[in-house]
Amino acid sequence: MLTIKNLHANIGEKEILKGLNLQVNAGEVHAIMGPNGTGKSTLASVVAGREKFIVTQGSITFNGKNLFDLSVEERAAEGIFIGFQYPVEIPGVSIANFMRTAVNEQRRYRGLDPMPIFEFQAMMEEKQKIVELTDKLAGRSVNEGFSGGEKKKNEIFQMAMLEPKLAILDETDSGLDIDALRIVANGVNKLKRPDNATVVITHYQRLLDYIVPDFVHIMYDGKIVKTGDKTLALELEDKGYDWIKS
Amino acid sequence: MKFTCKIKNLDAYLLILHNGVFDQKSIRHFAPPKGVKIIPCRDTRPCVSTENTGNFRIEITPNTIVEKPLQLINVIDTVEPLDVVHAFEIVVGQGSSLSLIHCDESMNNVKNTIQTNVSIELKSHSSLQYYNLQNINNHSTLNNQTEVKQHEHSRLISHTYTLNGKILNKHQHIDFTEEYANSDVQGLYLLDKNQDCFHRIRLNHNQPNGRSNQLFKGILDDSARAHFEGYVFVEKHAQKTEALQNNKNLLLTDKANVQTHPFLEIYADDVKCSHGATIGQLDEDALFYSRTRGIPEKQAKTLLMYAFAHDVVRNVHLEPLREYLENLIKRRLNGENITCENCVFSCVR
Ligand SMILES: Nc1ncnc2c1ncn2[C@@H]1O[C@H](COP(=O)(O)OP(=O)(O)OP(=O)(O)O)[C@@H](O)[C@H]1O
Ligand SMILES: [Mg+2]
Numbered sequence: 001m002l003t004i005k006n007l008h009a010n011i012g013e014k015e016i017l018k019g020l021n022l023q024v025n026a027g028e029v030h031a032i033m034g035p036n037g038t039g040k041s042t043l044a045s046v047v048a049g050r051e052k053f054i055v056t057q058g059s060i061t062f063n064g065k066n067l068f069d070l071s072v073e074e075r076a077a078e079g080i081f082i083g084f085q086y087p088v089e090i091p092g093v094s095i096a097n098f099m100r101t102a103v104n105e106q107r108r109y110r111g112l113d114p115m116p117i118f119e120f121q122a123m124m125e126e127k128q129k130i131v132e133l134t135d136k137l138a139g140r141s142v143n144e145g146f147s148g149g150e151k152k153k154n155e156i157f158q159m160a161m162l163e164p165k166l167a168i169l170d171e172t173d174s175g176l177d178i179d180a181l182r183i184v185a186n187g188v189n190k191l192k193r194p195d196n197a198t199v200v201i202t203h204y205q206r207l208l209d210y211i212v213p214d215f216v217h218i219m220y221d222g223k224i225v226k227t228g229d230k231t232l233a234l235e236l237e238d239k240g241y242d243w244i245k246s
Numbered sequence: 247m248k249f250t251c252k253i254k255n256l257d258a259y260l261l262i263l264h265n266g267v268f269d270q271k272s273i274r275h276f277a278p279p280k281g282v283k284i285i286p287c288r289d290t291r292p293c294v295s296t297e298n299t300g301n302f303r304i305e306i307t308p309n310t311i312v313e314k315p316l317q318l319i320n321v322i323d324t325v326e327p328l329d330v331v332h333a334f335e336i337v338v339g340q341g342s343s344l345s346l347i348h349c350d351e352s353m354n355n356v357k358n359t360i361q362t363n364v365s366i367e368l369k370s371h372s373s374l375q376y377y378n379l380q381n382i383n384n385h386s387t388l389n390n391q392t393e394v395k396q397h398e399h400s401r402l403i404s405h406t407y408t409l410n411g412k413i414l415n416k417h418q419h420i421d422f423t424e425e426y427a428n429s430d431v432q433g434l435y436l437l438d439k440n441q442d443c444f445h446r447i448r449l450n451h452n453q454p455n456g457r458s459n460q461l462f463k464g465i466l467d468d469s470a471r472a473h474f475e476g477y478v479f480v481e482k483h484a485q486k487t488e489a490l491q492n493n494k495n496l497l498l499t500d501k502a503n504v505q506t507h508p509f510l511e512i513y514a515d516d517v518k519c520s521h522g523a524t525i526g527q528l529d530e531d532a533l534f535y536s537r538t539r540g541i542p543e544k545q546a547k548t549l550l551m552y553a554f555a556h557d558v559v560r561n562v563h564l565e566p567l568r569e570y571l572e573n574l575i576k577r578r579l580n581g582e583n584i585t586c587e588n589c590v591f592s593c594v595r
Contacts, residue, residue: 092553
């Protein structure tokens with residue numbers, strides 16, 4: 001599904017991704033762990049298409065398509081979803097309006113007619129339930145004045161609405177209380193299908209008790225330096241990052 | 247001549263001016279509700295004892311709640327590029343309330359200069375919602391002068407929208423002549439090409455315990471220019487005044503130009519006053535975030551601009567008018583040129 005080969009990316013003069021390789025197939029769950037400032041969020045941004053990161057080497061293909069040929073919105077419509085570490089507040093744009101525009105624009109890209117309004121509303125209600133997002137929140141502006149945890153729930157809600165093929169969730173667990181963590185993790189699990197894939201970026205092995213990964217990758221200094229199964233996360237918890245650095 | 251200028255679902259009393267002159271036939275057909283008096287004046291002789299000369303005067307007798315809004319339309323269709331002048335007065339009696347929609351609407355394509363003088367007096371405990379809009383062709387100039395006198399515990403909600411026309415001068419002068427006057431003065435300007443818009447707001451807190459809130463927002467495209475001057479005066483004995491002022495601008499090009507000048511002169515010491523002015527671009531992070539959800543850049547920009555503009559429109563209390571404005575703004579932001587050729591008021595001759 002997603003194939004990243006020898007990816008190098010800069011911001012300004014500074015190289016952040018330094019030859020990263022990653023292969024994600026349909027039906028798989030991957031976890032990426034690694035110390036602060038290693039480039040995990042940068043990786044998510046580069047996959048999303050953020051222009052301020054300049055790719056200097058390497059390739060990313062998604063379902064056979066060269067990602068670098070696609071705009072940010074085209075990548076989304078192809079089925080890539082990013083759950084952001086720091087979701088952006090958009091004052092004055094209601095979640096309903098935002099999602100309706102997003103859903104219909106993605107449908108347009110795929111050659112479908114806009115979703116009838118009643119169908120859309122039913123879908124909103126159904127997906128809100130998955131992450132236990134209250135109506136009150138759903139009526140508000142996108143992320144405006146949301147608590148950290150509410151923002152993360154809203155990311156999963158949007159993912160549920162957009163039904164992506166590949167979701168990259170960047171620290172969706174951080175800042176969540178134990179109930180919210182369970183809700184968010186359940187949300188991710190409920191949305192899991194054999195034809196989609198999830199990449200979770202996390203600092204905590206705790207999340208991986210809920211979302212069980214097929215692969216755990218350790219990222220360090222702009223590269224994936226070690227890959228294993230879920231026991232790797234436990235080993236990491238035990239030994240810390242010094243073990244990787246040395 | 248028959249006009250049926252309508253805002254969808256808006257049930258309003260309609261008053262028509264024709265090239266600035268009060269249409270006598272329209273007043274004959276106009277059955278004013280109880281407590282509303284329309285007093286036409288002959289020629290330019292002073293209408294009432296005030297210094298203002300007016301074509302007519304709208305008077306709301308005390309303790310009258312006018313349920314339906316009053317809509318005043320000045321239809322301009324001169325063949326020659328003439329000056330069109332009209333003036334009127336509104337007096338809202340003690341304890342009364344009124345909503346007034348005032349539009350200047352051109353149906354020709356010549357370069358008119360439209361001068362509108364509005365004089366408003368709000369007696370004690372009265373309230374007025376005043377919505378000023380215009381749909382004039384993009385050659386014409388509009389000079390709009392509004393003067394307001396507010397008595398004790400009176401309440402003003404004033405909105406002015408600027409979506410078309412070539413040169414737009416909007417001056418508002420508000421005096422708090424007694425205590426506990428309360429004003430929300432708002433405006434929205436969406437400009438492009440070589441439109442030129444000038445707002446000058448002067449708000450005088452002459453008496454204690456007044457509250458005012460100015461919010462003016464603008465989006466400028468192409469080489470449009472906007473100028474905002476906001477004066478707030480707080481007299482020495484006007485204690486416990488609360489005066490807020492905000493002017494926010496979005497520039498979509500390098501050639502668009504905004505100048506914003508807040509002037510605060512405060513002589514009282516126990517007051518709460520603040521002002522802010524911003525000139526900026528669309529939020530890059532919000533734009534990127536929207537695009538990662540599959541919303542193409544152009545639509546994402548429109549969405550963000552609409553949200554910016556809606557901050558003003560959401561305060562419109564008359565729902566049909568709010569919906570109408572929302573629709574108008576959406577169309578405007580989508581690049582539709584709203585002129586009388588595709589008459590937004592769906593005026594039928
Ligand atoms: N806009 C920017 N300008 C300059 N440097 C940046 C910018 N964005 C990121 N960086 C740098 O790139 C490096 C990688 O950042 P990134 O956010 O990808 O790390 P991360 O692995 O997600 O860290 P964390 O675990 O703290 O979220 C950091 O050194 C960071 O300071
Ligand atoms: Mg990060």
